Amino acid sequence: MTRDEIRQFLEFYQDLGVKTIFERGSALQAESLPELVDDLNSLLPPLPAAKATPKPPPPTAPPPAPMKITPPTLIPLAPEGDTMQAIRADIGDCRRCRLCEGRNQIVFGSGNEGARLVFVGEGPGADEDASGLPFVGRAGQLLTQMIEGTAAKEGIKILRPDVYIANVVKCRPPENRTPMPDEMEICGQFLFRQLLAIKPKAICALGSTAAKALLGTKEGVTKLRGNWQRWYDIPVMVTYHPSYLLRPYNQNAKREAWEDLKKVLHFVYD
Ligand code: SF4
Known part of the structure:
Protein backbone atom coordinates (compact mmCIF):
# COMPACT_ATOMS: atom_id res chain seq x y z
CA MET A 1 0.00 0.00 0.00
CA ALA A 78 -16.49 6.98 20.29
CA PRO A 79 -14.81 9.72 22.27
CA GLU A 80 -15.30 10.08 25.98
CA GLY A 81 -18.71 11.58 26.45
CA ASP A 82 -20.03 10.60 23.02
CA THR A 83 -23.78 11.07 23.02
CA MET A 84 -26.69 9.92 20.93
CA GLN A 85 -27.30 13.55 20.00
CA ALA A 86 -23.73 13.85 18.68
CA ILE A 87 -24.08 10.61 16.72
CA ARG A 88 -27.37 11.75 15.21
CA ALA A 89 -25.78 15.07 14.30
CA ASP A 90 -22.83 13.29 12.64
CA ILE A 91 -25.21 11.15 10.59
CA GLY A 92 -26.98 14.28 9.36
CA ASP A 93 -28.68 13.81 5.99
CA CYS A 94 -26.40 10.85 5.39
CA ARG A 95 -25.49 9.86 1.85
CA ARG A 96 -22.51 7.69 2.71
CA CYS A 97 -23.91 4.56 1.06
CA ARG A 98 -26.32 3.70 -1.75
CA LEU A 99 -29.19 3.00 0.67
CA CYS A 100 -29.81 6.75 0.89
CA GLU A 101 -31.26 6.65 -2.63
CA GLY A 102 -34.53 4.91 -1.81
CA ARG A 103 -35.18 5.96 1.76
CA ASN A 104 -37.80 8.34 3.03
CA GLN A 105 -36.32 8.71 6.48
CA ILE A 106 -33.24 7.67 8.41
CA VAL A 107 -34.31 5.31 11.20
CA PHE A 108 -31.87 6.14 13.95
CA GLY A 109 -33.21 3.95 16.77
CA SER A 110 -35.61 4.39 19.65
CA GLY A 111 -36.08 3.64 23.29
CA ASN A 112 -34.27 4.30 26.52
CA GLU A 113 -30.83 5.75 25.80
CA GLY A 114 -29.67 4.53 29.19
CA ALA A 115 -31.07 1.03 28.57
CA ARG A 116 -29.47 -2.05 30.08
CA LEU A 117 -30.60 -4.07 27.08
CA VAL A 118 -30.32 -3.22 23.37
CA PHE A 119 -31.98 -5.11 20.54
CA VAL A 120 -30.28 -4.93 17.14
CA GLY A 121 -32.18 -5.80 13.98
CA GLU A 122 -31.26 -5.75 10.31
CA GLY A 123 -32.70 -2.62 8.71
CA PRO A 124 -35.90 -0.60 8.34
CA GLY A 125 -38.83 -1.95 6.35
CA ALA A 126 -41.62 0.01 4.71
CA ASP A 127 -43.42 0.88 7.97
CA GLU A 128 -40.19 1.95 9.65
CA ASP A 129 -39.14 4.00 6.62
CA ALA A 130 -42.50 5.77 6.74
CA SER A 131 -42.52 6.41 10.49
CA GLY A 132 -38.81 6.94 11.16
CA LEU A 133 -39.00 4.42 14.03
CA PRO A 134 -37.57 0.89 14.20
CA PHE A 135 -39.72 -2.23 14.55
CA VAL A 136 -43.17 -0.71 14.16
CA GLY A 137 -44.60 -3.11 11.54
CA ARG A 138 -45.83 -6.65 12.15
CA ALA A 139 -42.38 -7.87 13.13
CA GLY A 140 -42.09 -4.92 15.49
CA GLN A 141 -45.41 -5.71 17.11
CA LEU A 142 -44.27 -9.28 17.63
CA LEU A 143 -41.02 -8.01 19.15
CA THR A 144 -43.01 -5.83 21.57
CA GLN A 145 -45.15 -8.84 22.54
CA MET A 146 -42.05 -10.96 22.99
CA ILE A 147 -40.37 -8.41 25.26
CA GLU A 148 -43.38 -7.44 27.31
CA GLY A 149 -45.06 -10.88 27.38
CA THR A 150 -41.92 -12.74 28.40
CA ALA A 151 -40.99 -10.12 30.99
CA ALA A 152 -44.48 -10.24 32.53
CA LYS A 153 -44.46 -14.04 32.69
CA GLU A 154 -41.03 -14.02 34.32
CA GLY A 155 -41.99 -11.34 36.84
CA ILE A 156 -39.64 -8.74 35.32
CA LYS A 157 -41.13 -5.27 35.29
CA ILE A 158 -40.06 -3.84 31.96
CA LEU A 159 -41.88 -2.60 28.90
CA ARG A 160 -40.57 -1.97 25.41
CA PRO A 161 -39.70 1.71 26.11
CA ASP A 162 -37.25 0.49 28.78
CA VAL A 163 -34.97 -1.11 26.17
CA TYR A 164 -33.27 0.45 23.15
CA ILE A 165 -33.87 -0.80 19.61
CA ALA A 166 -31.75 -0.08 16.54
CA ASN A 167 -30.73 -1.68 13.26
CA VAL A 168 -27.47 -2.45 11.50
CA VAL A 169 -28.39 -0.08 8.66
CA LYS A 170 -30.49 3.03 9.15
CA CYS A 171 -32.02 3.33 5.67
CA ARG A 172 -34.45 0.89 4.09
CA PRO A 173 -32.81 -1.46 1.58
CA PRO A 174 -34.74 -1.61 -1.71
CA GLU A 175 -37.28 -4.45 -1.86
CA ASN A 176 -36.27 -5.22 1.75
CA ARG A 177 -33.16 -7.01 0.51
CA THR A 178 -30.40 -7.95 2.92
CA PRO A 179 -27.91 -5.10 3.42
CA MET A 180 -24.67 -5.56 1.50
CA PRO A 181 -21.36 -5.94 3.36
CA ASP A 182 -20.14 -2.44 2.49
CA GLU A 183 -23.45 -0.91 3.61
CA MET A 184 -23.23 -2.83 6.88
CA GLU A 185 -19.66 -1.71 7.43
CA ILE A 186 -20.33 1.94 6.70
CA CYS A 187 -23.56 2.28 8.66
CA GLY A 188 -22.41 -0.16 11.34
CA GLN A 189 -19.97 2.49 12.55
CA PHE A 190 -22.92 4.50 13.79
CA LEU A 191 -24.53 1.48 15.43
CA PHE A 192 -21.24 0.76 17.21
CA ARG A 193 -21.10 4.34 18.46
CA GLN A 194 -24.65 4.01 19.74
CA LEU A 195 -23.78 0.81 21.58
CA LEU A 196 -20.68 2.39 23.09
CA ALA A 197 -22.68 5.43 24.18
CA ILE A 198 -25.43 3.32 25.76
CA LYS A 199 -23.08 0.72 27.29
CA PRO A 200 -25.83 -1.87 27.83
CA LYS A 201 -25.40 -4.89 30.05
CA ALA A 202 -26.32 -7.11 27.10
CA ILE A 203 -27.23 -6.98 23.42
CA CYS A 204 -29.80 -9.18 21.71
CA ALA A 205 -28.97 -9.64 18.02
CA LEU A 206 -32.11 -10.36 16.00
CA GLY A 207 -31.25 -12.50 12.98
CA SER A 208 -28.17 -13.34 11.02
CA THR A 209 -27.43 -9.83 9.67
CA ALA A 210 -27.20 -8.40 13.18
CA ALA A 211 -25.11 -11.39 14.28
CA LYS A 212 -22.76 -10.93 11.34
CA ALA A 213 -22.37 -7.20 11.97
CA LEU A 214 -21.64 -7.61 15.67
CA LEU A 215 -19.70 -10.86 15.73
CA GLY A 216 -18.11 -10.91 12.28
CA THR A 217 -19.25 -14.50 11.87
CA LYS A 218 -20.78 -16.40 8.99
CA GLU A 219 -22.44 -18.90 11.35
CA GLY A 220 -26.21 -19.01 11.12
CA VAL A 221 -28.62 -18.13 13.89
CA THR A 222 -29.44 -21.79 14.51
CA LYS A 223 -25.85 -22.47 15.55
CA LEU A 224 -25.28 -19.24 17.45
CA ARG A 225 -28.53 -18.90 19.38
CA GLY A 226 -28.91 -19.97 22.97
CA ASN A 227 -25.29 -19.28 23.94
CA TRP A 228 -23.64 -16.05 24.96
CA GLN A 229 -21.30 -14.43 22.45
CA ARG A 230 -19.43 -11.15 22.87
CA TRP A 231 -19.21 -7.80 21.14
CA TYR A 232 -16.05 -6.46 22.74
CA ASP A 233 -16.84 -6.89 26.44
CA ILE A 234 -20.62 -6.82 26.10
CA PRO A 235 -22.47 -10.19 26.13
CA VAL A 236 -24.52 -10.83 23.00
CA MET A 237 -27.39 -13.27 22.63
CA VAL A 238 -28.28 -14.10 19.05
CA THR A 239 -31.83 -15.15 18.34
CA TYR A 240 -34.26 -15.27 15.45
CA HIS A 241 -35.51 -12.11 13.78
CA PRO A 242 -39.24 -11.57 14.53
CA SER A 243 -40.04 -11.50 10.79
CA TYR A 244 -38.72 -15.08 10.58
CA LEU A 245 -40.92 -16.05 13.50
CA LEU A 246 -43.99 -14.68 11.71
CA ARG A 247 -43.75 -17.44 9.14
CA PRO A 248 -46.32 -20.09 10.06
CA TYR A 249 -44.05 -23.13 9.93
CA ASN A 250 -41.51 -21.90 12.47
CA GLN A 251 -43.06 -23.17 15.70
CA ASN A 252 -39.78 -24.58 17.01
CA ALA A 253 -37.99 -21.33 16.29
CA LYS A 254 -40.67 -19.44 18.23
CA ARG A 255 -40.15 -21.61 21.28
CA GLU A 256 -36.37 -21.21 20.99
CA ALA A 257 -36.65 -17.42 20.62
CA TRP A 258 -38.72 -17.20 23.77
CA GLU A 259 -36.14 -19.31 25.61
CA ASP A 260 -33.37 -17.01 24.38
CA LEU A 261 -35.29 -13.95 25.46
CA LYS A 262 -35.97 -15.39 28.92
CA LYS A 263 -32.24 -16.00 29.30
CA VAL A 264 -31.43 -12.42 28.25
CA LEU A 265 -34.05 -10.81 30.47
CA HIS A 266 -32.98 -12.74 33.57
CA PHE A 267 -29.30 -11.98 32.90
CA VAL A 268 -29.95 -8.28 32.52
CA TYR A 269 -32.66 -7.59 35.08
CA ASP A 270 -32.30 -10.18 37.88
S1 SF4 B 1 -27.74 3.30 5.54
FE1 SF4 B 1 -26.50 4.41 7.03
S2 SF4 B 1 -24.58 4.92 5.95
FE2 SF4 B 1 -26.12 4.37 4.39
S3 SF4 B 1 -27.04 6.33 3.81
FE3 SF4 B 1 -28.32 5.46 5.43
S4 SF4 B 1 -27.55 6.35 7.35
FE4 SF4 B 1 -25.98 6.67 5.76
Missing part, protein backbone atom coordinates in the same frame (compact mmCIF):
# COMPACT_ATOMS: atom_id res chain seq x y z
CA THR A 2 1.40 3.40 -0.93
CA ARG A 3 1.41 6.39 1.35
CA ASP A 4 -1.28 8.02 -0.79
CA GLU A 5 -3.42 4.93 -0.44
CA ILE A 6 -2.95 5.04 3.32
CA ARG A 7 -3.95 8.67 3.36
CA GLN A 8 -7.05 7.89 1.28
CA PHE A 9 -7.86 4.99 3.62
CA LEU A 10 -7.69 7.27 6.66
CA GLU A 11 -9.63 10.05 4.93
CA PHE A 12 -12.35 7.56 3.97
CA TYR A 13 -12.88 6.71 7.63
CA GLN A 14 -12.73 10.36 8.56
CA ASP A 15 -15.59 10.99 6.12
CA LEU A 16 -17.57 8.34 7.97
CA GLY A 17 -17.12 10.26 11.20
CA VAL A 18 -14.58 7.76 12.53
CA LYS A 19 -12.43 9.32 15.19
CA THR A 20 -10.60 6.39 16.73
CA ILE A 21 -9.37 3.20 15.14
CA PHE A 22 -10.55 0.11 16.98
CA GLU A 23 -8.94 -3.27 16.78
CA ARG A 24 -11.07 -6.39 17.01
CA GLY A 25 -10.03 -8.52 19.93
CA SER A 26 -10.85 -9.44 23.45
CA ALA A 27 -10.27 -5.94 24.67
CA LEU A 28 -11.36 -2.69 23.09
CA GLN A 29 -8.34 -0.75 21.95
CA ALA A 30 -8.12 2.69 20.52
CA GLU A 31 -4.99 3.49 18.54
CA SER A 32 -3.72 7.01 18.28
CA LEU A 33 -3.26 8.15 14.74
CA PRO A 34 0.51 8.75 14.96
CA GLU A 35 0.99 5.20 16.26
CA LEU A 36 -1.25 3.88 13.53
CA VAL A 37 0.70 5.70 10.85
CA ASP A 38 3.95 4.41 12.33
CA ASP A 39 2.56 0.89 12.27
CA LEU A 40 1.44 1.26 8.69
CA ASN A 41 4.78 2.73 7.68
CA SER A 42 6.54 -0.28 9.17
CA LEU A 43 4.54 -2.47 6.81
CA LEU A 44 5.49 -0.46 3.75
CA PRO A 45 8.32 -1.51 1.49
CA PRO A 46 11.35 0.77 1.75
CA LEU A 47 11.47 3.76 -0.53
CA PRO A 48 12.94 2.85 -3.92
CA ALA A 49 16.66 3.36 -4.24
CA ALA A 50 17.83 6.30 -6.34
CA LYS A 51 18.89 3.97 -9.17
CA ALA A 52 15.30 2.73 -9.50
CA THR A 53 14.04 6.24 -10.21
CA PRO A 54 13.40 6.57 -13.95
CA LYS A 55 14.74 10.14 -14.20
CA PRO A 56 17.23 10.83 -11.42
CA PRO A 57 17.88 14.49 -10.66
CA PRO A 58 21.11 15.99 -11.96
CA PRO A 59 24.10 15.60 -9.60
CA THR A 60 23.91 19.25 -8.60
CA ALA A 61 20.27 19.07 -7.64
CA PRO A 62 19.47 18.61 -3.95
CA PRO A 63 18.29 15.12 -2.99
CA PRO A 64 14.54 14.73 -3.02
CA ALA A 65 13.02 15.52 0.31
CA PRO A 66 11.52 12.50 2.06
CA MET A 67 7.80 12.29 1.57
CA LYS A 68 6.11 13.95 4.49
CA ILE A 69 2.94 12.36 5.76
CA THR A 70 0.51 14.81 7.21
CA PRO A 71 -2.07 12.63 8.87
CA PRO A 72 -5.60 13.97 8.83
CA THR A 73 -7.06 14.88 12.16
CA LEU A 74 -9.47 12.09 12.91
CA ILE A 75 -12.46 12.80 15.02
CA PRO A 76 -12.66 9.89 17.53
CA LEU A 77 -15.28 7.23 16.74
Whole structure:
Protein backbone atom coordinates (compact mmCIF):
# COMPACT_ATOMS: atom_id res chain seq x y z
CA MET A 1 0.00 0.00 0.00
CA THR A 2 1.40 3.40 -0.93
CA ARG A 3 1.41 6.39 1.35
CA ASP A 4 -1.28 8.02 -0.79
CA GLU A 5 -3.42 4.93 -0.44
CA ILE A 6 -2.95 5.04 3.32
CA ARG A 7 -3.95 8.67 3.36
CA GLN A 8 -7.05 7.89 1.28
CA PHE A 9 -7.86 4.99 3.62
CA LEU A 10 -7.69 7.27 6.66
CA GLU A 11 -9.63 10.05 4.93
CA PHE A 12 -12.35 7.56 3.97
CA TYR A 13 -12.88 6.71 7.63
CA GLN A 14 -12.73 10.36 8.56
CA ASP A 15 -15.59 10.99 6.12
CA LEU A 16 -17.57 8.34 7.97
CA GLY A 17 -17.12 10.26 11.20
CA VAL A 18 -14.58 7.76 12.53
CA LYS A 19 -12.43 9.32 15.19
CA THR A 20 -10.60 6.39 16.73
CA ILE A 21 -9.37 3.20 15.14
CA PHE A 22 -10.55 0.11 16.98
CA GLU A 23 -8.94 -3.27 16.78
CA ARG A 24 -11.07 -6.39 17.01
CA GLY A 25 -10.03 -8.52 19.93
CA SER A 26 -10.85 -9.44 23.45
CA ALA A 27 -10.27 -5.94 24.67
CA LEU A 28 -11.36 -2.69 23.09
CA GLN A 29 -8.34 -0.75 21.95
CA ALA A 30 -8.12 2.69 20.52
CA GLU A 31 -4.99 3.49 18.54
CA SER A 32 -3.72 7.01 18.28
CA LEU A 33 -3.26 8.15 14.74
CA PRO A 34 0.51 8.75 14.96
CA GLU A 35 0.99 5.20 16.26
CA LEU A 36 -1.25 3.88 13.53
CA VAL A 37 0.70 5.70 10.85
CA ASP A 38 3.95 4.41 12.33
CA ASP A 39 2.56 0.89 12.27
CA LEU A 40 1.44 1.26 8.69
CA ASN A 41 4.78 2.73 7.68
CA SER A 42 6.54 -0.28 9.17
CA LEU A 43 4.54 -2.47 6.81
CA LEU A 44 5.49 -0.46 3.75
CA PRO A 45 8.32 -1.51 1.49
CA PRO A 46 11.35 0.77 1.75
CA LEU A 47 11.47 3.76 -0.53
CA PRO A 48 12.94 2.85 -3.92
CA ALA A 49 16.66 3.36 -4.24
CA ALA A 50 17.83 6.30 -6.34
CA LYS A 51 18.89 3.97 -9.17
CA ALA A 52 15.30 2.73 -9.50
CA THR A 53 14.04 6.24 -10.21
CA PRO A 54 13.40 6.57 -13.95
CA LYS A 55 14.74 10.14 -14.20
CA PRO A 56 17.23 10.83 -11.42
CA PRO A 57 17.88 14.49 -10.66
CA PRO A 58 21.11 15.99 -11.96
CA PRO A 59 24.10 15.60 -9.60
CA THR A 60 23.91 19.25 -8.60
CA ALA A 61 20.27 19.07 -7.64
CA PRO A 62 19.47 18.61 -3.95
CA PRO A 63 18.29 15.12 -2.99
CA PRO A 64 14.54 14.73 -3.02
CA ALA A 65 13.02 15.52 0.31
CA PRO A 66 11.52 12.50 2.06
CA MET A 67 7.80 12.29 1.57
CA LYS A 68 6.11 13.95 4.49
CA ILE A 69 2.94 12.36 5.76
CA THR A 70 0.51 14.81 7.21
CA PRO A 71 -2.07 12.63 8.87
CA PRO A 72 -5.60 13.97 8.83
CA THR A 73 -7.06 14.88 12.16
CA LEU A 74 -9.47 12.09 12.91
CA ILE A 75 -12.46 12.80 15.02
CA PRO A 76 -12.66 9.89 17.53
CA LEU A 77 -15.28 7.23 16.74
CA ALA A 78 -16.49 6.98 20.29
CA PRO A 79 -14.81 9.72 22.27
CA GLU A 80 -15.30 10.08 25.98
CA GLY A 81 -18.71 11.58 26.45
CA ASP A 82 -20.03 10.60 23.02
CA THR A 83 -23.78 11.07 23.02
CA MET A 84 -26.69 9.92 20.93
CA GLN A 85 -27.30 13.55 20.00
CA ALA A 86 -23.73 13.85 18.68
CA ILE A 87 -24.08 10.61 16.72
CA ARG A 88 -27.37 11.75 15.21
CA ALA A 89 -25.78 15.07 14.30
CA ASP A 90 -22.83 13.29 12.64
CA ILE A 91 -25.21 11.15 10.59
CA GLY A 92 -26.98 14.28 9.36
CA ASP A 93 -28.68 13.81 5.99
CA CYS A 94 -26.40 10.85 5.39
CA ARG A 95 -25.49 9.86 1.85
CA ARG A 96 -22.51 7.69 2.71
CA CYS A 97 -23.91 4.56 1.06
CA ARG A 98 -26.32 3.70 -1.75
CA LEU A 99 -29.19 3.00 0.67
CA CYS A 100 -29.81 6.75 0.89
CA GLU A 101 -31.26 6.65 -2.63
CA GLY A 102 -34.53 4.91 -1.81
CA ARG A 103 -35.18 5.96 1.76
CA ASN A 104 -37.80 8.34 3.03
CA GLN A 105 -36.32 8.71 6.48
CA ILE A 106 -33.24 7.67 8.41
CA VAL A 107 -34.31 5.31 11.20
CA PHE A 108 -31.87 6.14 13.95
CA GLY A 109 -33.21 3.95 16.77
CA SER A 110 -35.61 4.39 19.65
CA GLY A 111 -36.08 3.64 23.29
CA ASN A 112 -34.27 4.30 26.52
CA GLU A 113 -30.83 5.75 25.80
CA GLY A 114 -29.67 4.53 29.19
CA ALA A 115 -31.07 1.03 28.57
CA ARG A 116 -29.47 -2.05 30.08
CA LEU A 117 -30.60 -4.07 27.08
CA VAL A 118 -30.32 -3.22 23.37
CA PHE A 119 -31.98 -5.11 20.54
CA VAL A 120 -30.28 -4.93 17.14
CA GLY A 121 -32.18 -5.80 13.98
CA GLU A 122 -31.26 -5.75 10.31
CA GLY A 123 -32.70 -2.62 8.71
CA PRO A 124 -35.90 -0.60 8.34
CA GLY A 125 -38.83 -1.95 6.35
CA ALA A 126 -41.62 0.01 4.71
CA ASP A 127 -43.42 0.88 7.97
CA GLU A 128 -40.19 1.95 9.65
CA ASP A 129 -39.14 4.00 6.62
CA ALA A 130 -42.50 5.77 6.74
CA SER A 131 -42.52 6.41 10.49
CA GLY A 132 -38.81 6.94 11.16
CA LEU A 133 -39.00 4.42 14.03
CA PRO A 134 -37.57 0.89 14.20
CA PHE A 135 -39.72 -2.23 14.55
CA VAL A 136 -43.17 -0.71 14.16
CA GLY A 137 -44.60 -3.11 11.54
CA ARG A 138 -45.83 -6.65 12.15
CA ALA A 139 -42.38 -7.87 13.13
CA GLY A 140 -42.09 -4.92 15.49
CA GLN A 141 -45.41 -5.71 17.11
CA LEU A 142 -44.27 -9.28 17.63
CA LEU A 143 -41.02 -8.01 19.15
CA THR A 144 -43.01 -5.83 21.57
CA GLN A 145 -45.15 -8.84 22.54
CA MET A 146 -42.05 -10.96 22.99
CA ILE A 147 -40.37 -8.41 25.26
CA GLU A 148 -43.38 -7.44 27.31
CA GLY A 149 -45.06 -10.88 27.38
CA THR A 150 -41.92 -12.74 28.40
CA ALA A 151 -40.99 -10.12 30.99
CA ALA A 152 -44.48 -10.24 32.53
CA LYS A 153 -44.46 -14.04 32.69
CA GLU A 154 -41.03 -14.02 34.32
CA GLY A 155 -41.99 -11.34 36.84
CA ILE A 156 -39.64 -8.74 35.32
CA LYS A 157 -41.13 -5.27 35.29
CA ILE A 158 -40.06 -3.84 31.96
CA LEU A 159 -41.88 -2.60 28.90
CA ARG A 160 -40.57 -1.97 25.41
CA PRO A 161 -39.70 1.71 26.11
CA ASP A 162 -37.25 0.49 28.78
CA VAL A 163 -34.97 -1.11 26.17
CA TYR A 164 -33.27 0.45 23.15
CA ILE A 165 -33.87 -0.80 19.61
CA ALA A 166 -31.75 -0.08 16.54
CA ASN A 167 -30.73 -1.68 13.26
CA VAL A 168 -27.47 -2.45 11.50
CA VAL A 169 -28.39 -0.08 8.66
CA LYS A 170 -30.49 3.03 9.15
CA CYS A 171 -32.02 3.33 5.67
CA ARG A 172 -34.45 0.89 4.09
CA PRO A 173 -32.81 -1.46 1.58
CA PRO A 174 -34.74 -1.61 -1.71
CA GLU A 175 -37.28 -4.45 -1.86
CA ASN A 176 -36.27 -5.22 1.75
CA ARG A 177 -33.16 -7.01 0.51
CA THR A 178 -30.40 -7.95 2.92
CA PRO A 179 -27.91 -5.10 3.42
CA MET A 180 -24.67 -5.56 1.50
CA PRO A 181 -21.36 -5.94 3.36
CA ASP A 182 -20.14 -2.44 2.49
CA GLU A 183 -23.45 -0.91 3.61
CA MET A 184 -23.23 -2.83 6.88
CA GLU A 185 -19.66 -1.71 7.43
CA ILE A 186 -20.33 1.94 6.70
CA CYS A 187 -23.56 2.28 8.66
CA GLY A 188 -22.41 -0.16 11.34
CA GLN A 189 -19.97 2.49 12.55
CA PHE A 190 -22.92 4.50 13.79
CA LEU A 191 -24.53 1.48 15.43
CA PHE A 192 -21.24 0.76 17.21
CA ARG A 193 -21.10 4.34 18.46
CA GLN A 194 -24.65 4.01 19.74
CA LEU A 195 -23.78 0.81 21.58
CA LEU A 196 -20.68 2.39 23.09
CA ALA A 197 -22.68 5.43 24.18
CA ILE A 198 -25.43 3.32 25.76
CA LYS A 199 -23.08 0.72 27.29
CA PRO A 200 -25.83 -1.87 27.83
CA LYS A 201 -25.40 -4.89 30.05
CA ALA A 202 -26.32 -7.11 27.10
CA ILE A 203 -27.23 -6.98 23.42
CA CYS A 204 -29.80 -9.18 21.71
CA ALA A 205 -28.97 -9.64 18.02
CA LEU A 206 -32.11 -10.36 16.00
CA GLY A 207 -31.25 -12.50 12.98
CA SER A 208 -28.17 -13.34 11.02
CA THR A 209 -27.43 -9.83 9.67
CA ALA A 210 -27.20 -8.40 13.18
CA ALA A 211 -25.11 -11.39 14.28
CA LYS A 212 -22.76 -10.93 11.34
CA ALA A 213 -22.37 -7.20 11.97
CA LEU A 214 -21.64 -7.61 15.67
CA LEU A 215 -19.70 -10.86 15.73
CA GLY A 216 -18.11 -10.91 12.28
CA THR A 217 -19.25 -14.50 11.87
CA LYS A 218 -20.78 -16.40 8.99
CA GLU A 219 -22.44 -18.90 11.35
CA GLY A 220 -26.21 -19.01 11.12
CA VAL A 221 -28.62 -18.13 13.89
CA THR A 222 -29.44 -21.79 14.51
CA LYS A 223 -25.85 -22.47 15.55
CA LEU A 224 -25.28 -19.24 17.45
CA ARG A 225 -28.53 -18.90 19.38
CA GLY A 226 -28.91 -19.97 22.97
CA ASN A 227 -25.29 -19.28 23.94
CA TRP A 228 -23.64 -16.05 24.96
CA GLN A 229 -21.30 -14.43 22.45
CA ARG A 230 -19.43 -11.15 22.87
CA TRP A 231 -19.21 -7.80 21.14
CA TYR A 232 -16.05 -6.46 22.74
CA ASP A 233 -16.84 -6.89 26.44
CA ILE A 234 -20.62 -6.82 26.10
CA PRO A 235 -22.47 -10.19 26.13
CA VAL A 236 -24.52 -10.83 23.00
CA MET A 237 -27.39 -13.27 22.63
CA VAL A 238 -28.28 -14.10 19.05
CA THR A 239 -31.83 -15.15 18.34
CA TYR A 240 -34.26 -15.27 15.45
CA HIS A 241 -35.51 -12.11 13.78
CA PRO A 242 -39.24 -11.57 14.53
CA SER A 243 -40.04 -11.50 10.79
CA TYR A 244 -38.72 -15.08 10.58
CA LEU A 245 -40.92 -16.05 13.50
CA LEU A 246 -43.99 -14.68 11.71
CA ARG A 247 -43.75 -17.44 9.14
CA PRO A 248 -46.32 -20.09 10.06
CA TYR A 249 -44.05 -23.13 9.93
CA ASN A 250 -41.51 -21.90 12.47
CA GLN A 251 -43.06 -23.17 15.70
CA ASN A 252 -39.78 -24.58 17.01
CA ALA A 253 -37.99 -21.33 16.29
CA LYS A 254 -40.67 -19.44 18.23
CA ARG A 255 -40.15 -21.61 21.28
CA GLU A 256 -36.37 -21.21 20.99
CA ALA A 257 -36.65 -17.42 20.62
CA TRP A 258 -38.72 -17.20 23.77
CA GLU A 259 -36.14 -19.31 25.61
CA ASP A 260 -33.37 -17.01 24.38
CA LEU A 261 -35.29 -13.95 25.46
CA LYS A 262 -35.97 -15.39 28.92
CA LYS A 263 -32.24 -16.00 29.30
CA VAL A 264 -31.43 -12.42 28.25
CA LEU A 265 -34.05 -10.81 30.47
CA HIS A 266 -32.98 -12.74 33.57
CA PHE A 267 -29.30 -11.98 32.90
CA VAL A 268 -29.95 -8.28 32.52
CA TYR A 269 -32.66 -7.59 35.08
CA ASP A 270 -32.30 -10.18 37.88
S1 SF4 B 1 -27.74 3.30 5.54
FE1 SF4 B 1 -26.50 4.41 7.03
S2 SF4 B 1 -24.58 4.92 5.95
FE2 SF4 B 1 -26.12 4.37 4.39
S3 SF4 B 1 -27.04 6.33 3.81
FE3 SF4 B 1 -28.32 5.46 5.43
S4 SF4 B 1 -27.55 6.35 7.35
FE4 SF4 B 1 -25.98 6.67 5.76
